[in-house]
Amino acid sequence: MARIAGIDIPREKRVEIALTYVYGIGLTRSKLILANTGVNPDTRVKDLSDGDVQKLRGATEEFTLEGDLRRKEGMALKRLQxxxxxxxxxxxxxxxxxxxxxxxxARTRRGSRKTVAGRKK
Incomplete structure (x- = not known):
């Protein structure tokens, strides 16, 4: 199983999709990484060579991913508060x-309804 940015990416999926399992890499960034490294996006993760995995690891190091990105977002929210x-x-x-x-x-953000009893007449 290939580990990229500390995450085990799924073996049976195409590389293009498997990279999106890393927090901070979406489909667009995944395509960009694959274009820069020259790895075929249609290749399954299990079929990647060790050299390809090393290229992908090197390409993902230039981005803020996983724990660092979560921490950065949390700090931004904390600063606002x-x-x-x-x-x-x-x-x-x-x-x-x-x-x-x-x-x-706004139910998603506020949570489930809290029923307030009606006034008695």
Missing amino acids: DIGCVRGRRHRMSLPVRGQRTRTN
Whole structure:
């Protein structure tokens, strides 16, 4: 099994798709890496030579991936919360951040409904 950026990528999949299992590599970046290294995107991971795997490892080292990327994103959110800007406060309160309405919808961000009892007359 090929290990790239500390992740065991699936053996039975095409290299182009298997690279997307690494956090920080999507399909576009995967295609870019394969074009730069000259590895055929249609090759299955199990059919890669050791040289190809080494090329892929070298090409992925220039990107911020996996734990470093997660840490970087977490620090960016923490910075927003620390300075007390609107985006940071919305993140802290688990509300939509980008101006979406919350009177209706926004269930994913706010969680399941909490029923409030109606007033007795």
